[in-house]
Each structure stands twice: as C-alpha cells, then as structure tokens.
Amino acid sequence: MAQEKRGLFIEDEQFLKGRHIVTIFRNDENFYTVLRVRVTETDGNYEEKEAVVTGYFPAVHEHEMYVFSGVFKDHPRFGRQFIARTAQKEMPQTKQGVIAYLSGDLFKGIGKKTAESIVETLGEQAISKIIADKNCLKKVPKLSGEKAQFLYETLMKHQGLEQIMIALNDFGFGPQLAMKIYQMYYDESLSIIQENPYRLVEDIEGIGFIRADEIGAKIGISGAHPDRLKAAILYSLELQCLQDGHCYVEADSLLKHVKELLDKSANGTAEFDIIAKRLIELEEEGKVSGEEKRIYMPSLYFSEKGLVTNIQRVLDQEEQSFPESEFLLALGDLEDRTGIAYAPSQKQAIQTALSSPLMILTGGPGTGKTTVIKGIVELYGELHGLSLDPKQYDKEEPFPIKLCAPTGRAAKRMMESTGLPAVTIHRLLGFNGQEEPDEEGKEITGRLLIVDEMSMVDIWLAHQLFKAVPDDMQIVLVGDEDQLPSVGPGQVLKDMLASGVIPSVRLTDIYRQEEGSSIISLAHSIKDGHVPETLTHPQKDRSFIRCRTEQIPEVIEKVVKNAAGKGYEPRDIQVLAPMYKGPAGIDKLNEVLQTVLNPNEDGRRKELQFGTVKYRIGDKVLQLVNQPEQQVFNGDIGEIISIFFAKENTEKEDMVIVSYEGNEVTYTRNDLNQITHAFCCSIHKSQGSEFPIVILPVVKSYYRMLRRNLLYTAITRSKQFLILCGEEEAFHIGIARNDDLIRKTALAQRLAVYDEKEAEHREAEKLTEDSWMNIDPMIGMEGITPYDFMRA
Ligand SMILES: Nc1ncnc2c1ncn2[C@@H]1O[C@H](COP(=O)(O)OP(=O)(O)OP(=O)(O)O)[C@@H](O)[C@H]1O
Numbered sequence: 001m002a003q004e005k006r007g008l009f010i011e012d013e014q015f016l017k018g019r020h021i022v023t024i025f026r027n028d029e030n031f032y033t034v035l036r037v038r039v040t041e042t043d044g045n046y047e048e049k050e051a052v053v054t055g056y057f058p059a060v061h062e063h064e065m066y067v068f069s070g071v072f073k074d075h076p077r078f079g080r081q082f083i084a085r086t087a088q089k090e091m092p093q094t095k096q097g098v099i100a101y102l103s104g105d106l107f108k109g110i111g112k113k114t115a116e117s118i119v120e121t122l123g124e125q126a127i128s129k130i131i132a133d134k135n136c137l138k139k140v141p142k143l144s145g146e147k148a149q150f151l152y153e154t155l156m157k158h159q160g161l162e163q164i165m166i167a168l169n170d171f172g173f174g175p176q177l178a179m180k181i182y183q184m185y186y187d188e189s190l191s192i193i194q195e196n197p198y199r200l201v202e203d204i205e206g207i208g209f210i211r212a213d214e215i216g217a218k219i220g221i222s223g224a225h226p227d228r229l230k231a232a233i234l235y236s237l238e239l240q241c242l243q244d245g246h247c248y249v250e251a252d253s254l255l256k257h258v259k260e261l262l263d264k265s266a267n268g269t270a271e272f273d274i275i276a277k278r279l280i281e282l283e284e285e286g287k288v289s290g291e292e293k294r295i296y297m298p299s300l301y302f303s304e305k306g307l308v309t310n311i312q313r314v315l316d317q318e319e320q321s322f323p324e325s326e327f328l329l330a331l332g333d334l335e336d337r338t339g340i341a342y343a344p345s346q347k348q349a350i351q352t353a354l355s356s357p358l359m360i361l362t363g364g365p366g367t368g369k370t371t372v373i374k375g376i377v378e379l380y381g382e383l384h385g386l387s388l389d390p391k392q393y394d395k396e397e398p399f400p401i402k403l404c405a406p407t408g409r410a411a412k413r414m415m416e417s418t419g420l421p422a423v424t425i426h427r428l429l430g431f432n433g434q435e436e437p438d439e440e441g442k443e444i445t446g447r448l449l450i451v452d453e454m455s456m457v458d459i460w461l462a463h464q465l466f467k468a469v470p471d472d473m474q475i476v477l478v479g480d481e482d483q484l485p486s487v488g489p490g491q492v493l494k495d496m497l498a499s500g501v502i503p504s505v506r507l508t509d510i511y512r513q514e515e516g517s518s519i520i521s522l523a524h525s526i527k528d529g530h531v532p533e534t535l536t537h538p539q540k541d542r543s544f545i546r547c548r549t550e551q552i553p554e555v556i557e558k559v560v561k562n563a564a565g566k567g568y569e570p571r572d573i574q575v576l577a578p579m580y581k582g583p584a585g586i587d588k589l590n591e592v593l594q595t596v597l598n599p600n601e602d603g604r605r606k607e608l609q610f611g612t613v614k615y616r617i618g619d620k621v622l623q624l625v626n627q628p629e630q631q632v633f634n635g636d637i638g639e640i641i642s643i644f645f646a647k648e649n650t651e652k653e654d655m656v657i658v659s660y661e662g663n664e665v666t667y668t669r670n671d672l673n674q675i676t677h678a679f680c681c682s683i684h685k686s687q688g689s690e691f692p693i694v695i696l697p698v699v700k701s702y703y704r705m706l707r708r709n710l711l712y713t714a715i716t717r718s719k720q721f722l723i724l725c726g727e728e729e730a731f732h733i734g735i736a737r738n739d740d741l742i743r744k745t746a747l748a749q750r751l752a753v754y755d756e757k758e759a760e761h762r763e764a765e766k767l768t769e770d771s772w773m774n775i776d777p778m779i780g781m782e783g784i785t786p787y788d789f790m791r792a
Contacts, residue, residue, distance in 0.1 A: 014044040016051060016068045016082045017090065023060060024052070025652065032652045033057045037066065044072045046080065055084035065090040075647075091127055095119050098126055107154055109147065117141060118151075130155055131163045132190050156187045164189050171215055180204055194219055198231030202287075209235035213267050223268035229278040230287075232258050237288060241297055245489050246744040247304055247459055248294040255279070294746065300489055303463035307492075308750040310466035314475060315502070317357035322383055327351060330382045334375060342375065343368070349505035350375045353476045354383065356503045360454070360496060361478045363507030364527055365716045366520040369478050370417045372507070373450055376476060377401055377418060380448050390421055400447040404428045406456040406486075408633035408660075410688035414452050424633055425451065425461060426626055429468055441468040453688045454479030458488025459745070482527045484687060484713045491743045499751035518542055519722045523715045526708065531735050535728065542722040549701040552584035553592045555725050556680075559695055560596050570597045570620050571637070574691035575680035576714045578705035584697055586680050587612075593679030594619060606643045608654055610672045615640055615656055622678035622685060623660070630665045635685050637678050638665070683714045694718030698726040698734065706734030707741065 018037030025034040035053045039046065053068055060066075070084035092101045102115035121140045122129050129136050130152055137148040167190050168178035184203055185192045192199060197215035200207040209232050221228055236257045240249045249257075255275055262269040279295070282288045289301035296304070331350065335341055342350065346368055352359045353376045363369050381388040386400060393399045403422035405411040414422035429441025441464050449469065451457070454477045457465070469475060477493065485491040496502050510520055518539040525532045536544040547555045556575055563573050575593060580586045590613075598618045600607060607614045615621075623636040632638075638660035646652045656667045658675065667675060696714050698706070711734045715722060724731075 012071070013069050013085065014071055014082075015042060016044060016046075016053065016070070016084075017041040017065065018051060018053070018068075019065050020060060020063055021050065023062075026060075027652060031056045032646075033060060034652075035060060040065070042082075044082070046072060046082075048080075051080075051082050052078065053082045053084050053087075055087060057084075057087045060087070061089065093124070095124055098124060101127070102151070107151060110151060114140075114143065114147070117143070127155065128163065128167075132167060133194055134191070168193075171218075172211075177204070177206060180206070196227045197221070198227045201231045201235050208239075209261065210265075213265055217267040221267075224270035224274045226278055226281070228267075229258070229262075229270055229275055230282055232261055233275065233279055233282060234287060236261055237295060237297055241300060241489050244741070244743070245485060245487075245491070247300045247489050248291075248296040248744055248746065250744070251276075251279070251290070251293045251295050254295050291746075294744075300459060303459045304490075304745065304747055304750065307459065307463040307466055307747065310463070310469070311358065311496075311502070311751065313471065314358045314466065314469060314473075317471060319357070320355050320474070322354065326383065327354070327379070330379050331375075333382075334378050338374075340371060342372075343507075343509055345505060345507055345509070346372050346375070349507065350379060352503050352505055353474070354379060356474070358475045358502055359477070360493070360502055360504040361476060361507070362481050362493070362497060362504065364480055364482060364510070364520075365523055366510045366517065367507035368509075368511050369452075369480075369507060371511075373403075373414075373452070373476075373478060374418055376450065377420065377448075384447070388420065398445050402428060402444060402446040402449045403452070404449070405452040405688065406461065407453065407635040407688040408631075409635055409637070410453040410456075413690065422452075424626075425457070425465055426633070429464055431464075431626075440464070443470055444468050444473065445470070446473060448474045448476070450476045450478065452478045454493045455481060455483045456486050456687050457492050458486035459490030459492055459747070460488060461486075462490070462492040480716070482709060482712055483716070484684060484709050485743060487684060489743070490745050490747065492747065495745055495747035496751065498748040501751050519715060519718055522722075523712060526712050526715065526735055529708065529735060529738065531728075531731055535724075535731060541720060542724065544728075545723065545725040546728070547699075547725055548727065549582075549584045549699045552697045552699060552725065553588060556589060556695055556697065557592050557596050559723055559725070560593060563693060564597065568693060570679065571639075572692040573695065574686065574693065574717065575695045575697075576683050576686050576717065577680055577697055578683050578702050578710055578714075580682070582701055584699055584701060586682055589680035589697075590677035594677060597679055606645075608643050608645070608656060610669070613677065615643065615672075615677075617641060617643055620678045621658055621675045622681050623658075623665075623675055624685075625674050627665070627674070631663050632660050632665050635688060636660050637681075637689070638663075683710055683717075686717050687713060690717055690719050692719050693721045693723070695723045695725070698724065698730045700727055700730045700733065702730065703733065706730060706737060708735050708738040711735060 016037075016039065018039045021036045021038055023033060023035055026032070033055060037051055037053055039049060039051050055068070055070065067088050067090055068082060068084035069086050070082055072080055073083050075081050092098045098119050099112065099115045102118060103110055103112045118137070118140050119126050122136060134148065134152040137143055137151065140148070164182055164187075165178050168181055171193065173181060181193075181200070181204055182189050193215060197212045197219065198209075198221075200212045201209050212231060213228065216222065216225070216228055233254065237249055237254060240246055240254070240257065255272055258275050259269070259272060262275075279288065283290045286298060289296040289298045291301070331342065331347065349359075349361050349372045353361070361369055361372060377388065380386070380401065388401075390399045399421065401420065403411075403414050403418060403420055404425050405414050405422065406425050408424055411422045411424050428444060431441060451465070456479075477496070479493045481494050481497055485494065497504055510524060518534070519542055522532060522535070522542065536546070538544075545555055545559070560573055560575070564570070575589055577584065577586045577589060582588070594614075594616070597620070598616055600616060605616055607616050617640050619640045621638055621640060623632050623638065624634060626633045638658040640656055641659045641664065642657040644655040646654050649655065653668045656672065658665050658667065694714070694717050698711065711731065
C-alpha cells in the first residue's frame with residue numbers, strides 16, 4: 001500500500017526525470033532548493049536538455065538521478081522552470097538492477113552472490129525494506145551481522161532521510177511533523193515508529209494518542225498492549241491537565257477517561273485492572289507521579305511541591321520592622337505629595353507589604369491596586385533611604401525594586417503607571433520561551449519584587465519564579481482572584497489566598513466609580529453574581545444592543561464603523577468573544593472586521609493567504625506565544641507593516657513584518673501560526689490588557705463557554721466604553737455559572753499543612769509520600785477489583 005502511494009502522481013501533474021548537475025540555491029531551514037538537472041525524460045512540454053527544478057527537498061545528492069513530480073511554469077525572470085512537489089532519488093527497479101546496485105562500488109565487501117541472496121530473500125523491494133527495518137536482513141542466509149549493519153548504514157547515508165520522509169508521509173505525517181519526528185529520532189525514526197508508535201505521543205508535540213493508535217492498528221499493536229495502554233494513560237492525563245487546567249486528576253476519573261478513550265477506538269479496549277496495572281508501572285518508571293488518589297504529570301507534581309517549599313522559605317524570612325510613627329510620617333508625606341488620602345485597607349496593604357517577606361494584594365477593578373503599588377514603591381524607597389531613579393543604578397548595583405507581570409502588555413501598563421522599569425516574568429528569569437516546565441531561571445537580584453496580574457500565572461511559572469527569588473527579597477503579589485484563572489494548569493493566586501497562610505489584603509471599595517464609571521459597578525455586581533436591572537439601560541459609558549447570534553456580525557460591523565467614523569483608531573476598539581468557531585465566533589468576526597477596518601476594495605492590495613486567512617498591510621494581529629528573544633509575548637497586539645512574497649526576496653520565503661509598537665518582528669510562512677487576526681480576540685487572550693472601547697457580544701450560542709469569571713474578565717478590559725450586544729438571557733446564564741470548572745490542585749492544602757508545626761509537617765509529608773504506594777498493590781489483587789480503587 002505504502003509503495004503504491006509513493007508511486008502515485010496527482011492528476012494534472014507531470015514528471016521530470018533528470019540527473020542533478022548543480023544546486024543553485026538552498027535554504028537549510030526550510031529546505032527550499034533550486035537545482036539544475038540534465039533532463040532524461042518528461043511528460044511535460046519541454047524540449048531543452050537541462051531544466052531548473054525548484055521545491056522543498058530534505059536532501060539532494062550530487063549527480064544522482066531523480067524523479068520529480070510537479071508542473072512546468074513560466075517564471076517572468078527565469079523562464080520555464082519545473083516546480084516540484086516531490087523528489088525521489090531513482091532506485092533500481094528490477095531484480096538485476098538491485099543486485100547491480102548492492103554489489104556496486106558503494107557497498108564495498110558485498111559481492112554479487114550476497115546481493116543475489118538478499119534480493120532472493122527480500123525481493124525487488126529489498127532496498128526500501130532494509131531502510132524501513134534493518135532486522136529483515138536477519139532472514140538473509142549467511143549474511144553476517146557486521147555486513148548487515150554496514151549495508152544498512154550505507155543505505156541510510158545515501159537514501160535515508162529521503163526515504164524516511166517518504167515513509168513518514170505514507171504514515172500520514174505532513175512535511176512539518178515528519179521533520180519534527182526526524183529531528184527527534186534521526187535514522188531510527190522508522191524503526192522506532194514500527195516498534196512502538198506510541199512513543200510519538202510522549203516525544204512529539206502535536207501527535208496525540210489517536211494518531212499514534214492509527215499507526216498501531218496498521219502495524220498490529222492493539223487491545224491491551226502495554227505500550228498502547230501507557231500511551232493512552234499519559235495522553236488522557238495530559239489532556240485533562242492542559243485542557244481543564246487541573247494540576248492532577250483523581251485515579252478513578254483518569255481510569256474512566258482512559259477506558260472511554262479505548263472503548264471508542266476500533267483498535268480494541270482493555271479492562272480496568274489491566275489499565276490500573278499499567279498506571280502503577282508508569283508511576284514506577286517516573287512518568288506519572290502519584291500521591292494518595294491523585295495522579296500528576298511529574299512536572300506539575302514537582303512544581304506544586306517545589307512552589308510550596310519556596311513559599312515557605314520566603315515566609316520563614318524575618319519581618320522588617322519599622323516604628324509605626326516612622327511609617328505614618330512617611331505615609332502622611334506621600335499623601336500630601338500625591339493628594340490621595342489612602343483608605344484604611346489601602347494603608348494596611350502598604351504597611352503589610354513593607355513589613356512581610358511575602359504578601360498578596362487582591363481586589364477588583366478600580367479598588368486602588370495600582371495606587372497601592374505606587375505607595376509601596378514610594379515608601380519602600382523612603383524607609384530604606386533608596387533612590388527611585390533607575391538612572392542612579394548600574395550593572396554592579398542594579399535597581400533594587402523589580403516589577404514584573406506575566407504578559408508584555410501588563411508589564412507595559414505597570415511601567416506606565418509606576419514610571420519604573422517593568423518586564424515580563426519570563427524576561428526577569430532570563431527565559432527565551434523554549435524552556436521545559438522544570439527549567440531553572442536565573443536568580444533574581446534586588447530587594448523588593450512586585451508581580452502584577454498574578455491570576456494569570458500558572459503553577460509552572462509560579463514555581464520557576466519563586467525558585468529564582470533570593471532569600472532576602474520581599475515579594476508583593478497583586479491580582480484579581482475573580483478573573484479567569486491562568487491558561488496553564490493551576491489557580492495559584494486563588495489557592496494562595498485560600499490557604500490562609502500568606503498575609504493578604506483584599507481591597508473592596510471602588511474608587512473609579514467616583515469618576516462616574518458604570519462599567520466598574522457592573523463588573524462588581526457580576527462578580528457578586530447578580531445582573532443589575534440597568535444592564536440594558538443606556539449609560540454614559542456603556543450600552544446594550546439586543547440581537548440574536550446571526551445578527552452579531554452585522555451589529556458589530558455597524559458599531560465599529562460608527563466608532564471609526566468618530567475618529568477612533570482600530571487599536572482603540574477591541575471586540576472580544578469567547579470562542580473561535582460559529583456564526584458569531586472570533587474567526588467570522590475577524591473576517592467581517594477586516595473588511596470594515598482594513599478593506600481591499602479594488603482587490604489590488606498585497607495579501608498573503610495563510611489557510612483561510614488573508615493577511616494585509618494594516619491588519620491588527622495578535623501574538624499567540626512568547627518569543628522573548630524577539631521581545632514579543634503571548635497576547636501582544638501589533639500591526640502588519642510589510643508583506644514580502646517569496647519571489648521578491650533572496651530567501652525565497654513569504655514574509656510578514658509586524659510592528660509591536662515599534663518593535664518589528666518578521667514572520668516567515670512557517671511562523672505564521674504564531675499570530676492571528678486581532679480585530680476580534682478571545683477573552684482569554686485579552687487578560688492583562690485594557691482597551692478604550694470594548695465591544696462584547698454575548699449570545700446563547702456561546703453556551704459552552706459562558707461563565708461568570710469570563711464575563712467579568714471581558715467587562716473589566718474596557719476603560720472608557722463598553723458596548724454589549726446579544727441576548728440578556730445569555731448574560732444571566734453566564735453569570736449564574738460559577739463553580740462547574742473548579743481546577744483540581746493541592747496547592748492550598750499543601751500550604752496549609754506547611755503552616756502547622758514542624759513535627760506535624762514531617763508527619764504529613766511522610767503520609768502523602770507513602771500513601772500512593774500503599775494503595776497501588778491492591779489493584780488487581782485477589783478479591784479486590786479496580787472498582788474498589790475507584791471508590792472515594
Ligand atoms: N484612596 C483613594 N482616594 C481617591 N482616589 C483613589 C484612591 N485609591 C484609588 N483611587 C483612584 O481610583 C482609581 C482606580 O485606582 P487604581 O487604578 O489604583 O485601581 P486598580 O485596582 O489598579 O484598578 P484596575 O485594576 O482597574 O487598573 C484611580 O483613578 C485612583 O487614582
């Protein structure tokens with residue numbers, strides 16, 4: 001079957017057979033290659049002796065004969081060229097051809113007789129069979145292991161990469177995944193896949209159990225095969241943790257999930273006790289971590305435990321003591337200077353931050369968190385006799401107050417509001433965005449660390465951050481616990497507050513309301529679970545347009561046109577929605593908004609098609625991943641300022657240049673999945689950002705996503721105007737749903753345990769470490785079924 005597919009040409013495609021003369025151009029990153037070949041045969045309309053062939057080829061060998069499939073095209077500058085989709089080195093096709101090849105100069109020490117014996121045993125397809133699985137050579141009589149190895153290695157060297165790529169293609173992997181697999185396993189790619197395709201689930205991002213299981217089915221691995229069950233367990237665990245944000249999954253729920261996954265598969269299922277046995281083996285192999293009935297991915301387990309240890313280390317530091325009078329005097333001076341009379345809770349927050357090694361400041365919008373941060377910084381400088389002018393510090397003696405936030409935009413806002421340098425947490429830790437979850441960051445220097453938007457920090461990042469904090473550094477964590485939790489696993493801020501062991505101040509009085517903001521009062525009522533009667537009444541700073549799902553694009557189009565007509569720039573207007581698909585989804589709204597805000601009316605503007613999306617100069621785009629080396633972070637919004645087509649540049653690559661407030665970042669076609677249109681963006685991605693105008697559609701067709709914290713987060717993104725559109729009922733549904741997505745974490749519990757006396761703490765540690773192993777052997781034992789294990 002694989003062989004048949006390889007030989008297939010797509011309809012309307014031509015072939016060109018020719019010997020390689022010279023490589024004119026090659027890009028080693030994406031393998032774009034331009035070759036000149038001497039033409040031997042073609043079914044295209046081409047009479048010349050030589051031809052230029054272009055395409056993406058993983059490897060080309062000089063002077064070899066190739067068969068290309070593709071089409072002839074006329075290039076305006078370079079004339080007629082063959083644009084190849086595939087390139088295959090020509091292999092001997094007949095028995096005699098293969099014998100001659102294997103006994104030729106390339107394979108020193110392999111004589112004609114041995115070659116004949118190989119072809120006799122393995123047939124005309126001997127070469128591809130050996131490449132796919134060297135063990136087939138064992139069937140050849142009298143062939144020594146040494147010779148077999150030599151033969152295999154030589155073949156791999158000359159045919160390997162190309163054949164592997166073709167074979168991976170036959171397994172259904174496109175060029176990008178195939179390259180990832182090759183870069184992981186190199187020459188062993190095919191033998192590993194053939195031995196245990198389920199390794200792909202663990203090793204290659206982007207390959208899940210279902211994909212691996214299809215290969216398993218093809219090569220005869222099915223039912224309760226241990227590799228298959230283990231892959232299903234790891235896949236289910238990771239899926240639940242990453243999709244739902246859990247740090248662990250209870251053993252019973254995991255087993256059920258795995259069983260359901262297997263039951264759905266045509267490749268066979270397995271009984272609970274067998275799955276449970278494999279789970280125990282995975283624990284013994286260190287691939288999952290178990291504690292009581294909780295099953296963790298190891299990186300999450302060690303992050304949770306490590307975070308607790310480091311929080312404890314910080315909490316164990318001595319309190320800073322200032323005479324009350326000194327504090328009050330400095331505070332009074334500050335109030336005089338700024339004209340702000342701090343409320344009692346705000347004063348308490350400043351005082352706690354200055355004296356405690358660690359404190360949490362929490363509160364909704366407009367409650368004065370930023371005002372308190374400024375107060376903390378000012379008084380810290382005052383009481384420690386430190387200058388707050390960064391220019392007075394250098395590399396030897398760096399600025400002692402470190403401000404940071406999880407996203408670039410949040411860090412920028414922090415910088416603007418305090419007038420002091422602020423960076424992303426990743427940057428503070430010296431990360432480049434490619435690290436493993438348990439990688440160490442560089443130690444943070446300084447005396448006071450303030451982290452804003454703490455609700456967005458997941459368990460991995462929180463662990464890395466706390467690990468990098470030196471003993472004598474004071475920490476202030478600031479955030480709004482009612483906002484959406486982090487995208488990654490955990491609910492660190494919520495758990496820290498719930499543990500009750502970290503000094504915390506909750507600000508509740510709203511100050512911005514005094515400036516007449518009805519958006520903030522709406523946010524606060526939503527947070528408390530009720531929809532105000534005024535929801536649909538027009539206010540100075542917000543309005544509500546009633547409409548149904550299918551009317552949403554039209555309504556939003558009108559509102560945006562209006563705002564643009566009044567002089568608002570696209571960057572001031574942000575449409576937020578909870579999901580990508582559907583008639584009122586982000587994708588559809590982006591399509592509509594691009595036509596309004598950045599049209600291509602006469603069709604003459606440059607556009608780069610990527611999937612179903614067309615990018616144009618002037619488009620607003622959103623960065624989806626952290627790229628610290630480019631100074632661009634997940635959630636950053638920028639504008640496309642140039643587009644270059646491959647034919648216009650020497651790199652032969654399509655390129656899109658995006659400016660993030662002056663920082664220009666270049667994306668090649670391979671990188672374009674790192675951005676998306678941002679005329680409308682997801683509420684999740686908008687966390688940590690604020691916009692002058694927010695347009696928020698809320699309709700019942702978003703049902704799956706509607707939650708109180710989601711609506712609360714969306715509404716609190718708007719600074720001046722909030723335009724709600726949709727169905728009132730959808731608001732009510734969303735606001736009523738508050739607790740069905742509780743994340744499973746043991747952080748609060750661990751922190752609380754730590755707070756108890758030393759002896760009790762040791763006891764608790766012993767208990768938690770022992771209990772998983774105590775329970776394990778019960779599974780599958782006589783009289784005890786996995787169902788016992790699954791009971792609470
Ligand atoms: N004690 C106070 N007296 C008077 N005004 C105050 C006081 N505290 C804060 N404010 C004012 O309230 C407004 C909101 O404060 P601030 O921006 O610090 O809140 P926040 O919690 O950081 O809000 P957000 O999270 O929405 O940015 C600001 O204009 C600030 O000057």
